[in-house]
Amino acid sequence: MSLSTKRIASCACGDLQVATTGEPEKVSSCSCTDCQRRTGSVFGVTSFFSADQVEFVSGAPRVFERGADSGNALSMNFCPKCGTTLYWTLKDFPGRIVIAVGCFADPEFPQPERHVWAKRKHHWVQFPDGCSLYDEAP
Ligand SMILES: [Zn+2]
Numbered sequence: 001m002s003l004s005t006k007r008i009a010s011c012a013c014g015d016l017q018v019a020t021t022g023e024p025e026k027v028s029s030c031s032c033t034d035c036q037r038r039t040g041s042v043f044g045v046t047s048f049f050s051a052d053q054v055e056f057v058s059g060a061p062r063v064f065e066r067g068a069d070s071g072n073a074l075s076m077n078f079c080p081k082c083g084t085t086l087y088w089t090l091k092d093f094p095g096r097i098v099i100a101v102g103c104f105a106d107p108e109f110p111q112p113e114r115h116v117w118a119k120r121k122h123h124w125v126q127f128p129d130g131c132s133l134y135d136e137a138p
């Protein structure tokens, strides 16, 4: 992987797409109940990019604003046609765009270096060596 690695993240129907250049600053996974409900899966996997690494390719997202247990405020951008939440921004981390890792559909995407809200983790979920677990958001 190099600084020039390019990836496309897409919603399920393909209307909403963003492109990234370079590697994510951070890859994290989370078992909080908001991530479980956002994904419909038992945990969310998220990648943090600097805004200047992200290009908005297509689509007009709708925005769902919500608070987080940490006190942060999130603006969740989702496709109005298929409902996929593709990316979001956090009030406490201006200049960052968080993209749902599954939307890259890239099995070679870097693994999460940390898993947060492990106390809400489904009992059967296990993470690989090199992934730090935190009971809540650190
Ligand atoms: Zn869509």
Ligand SMILES: [Zn+2]
Residues within 6 Å of the ligand: 030, 031, 032, 033, 034, 035, 036, 044, 117
């Ligand atoms: Zn979460």
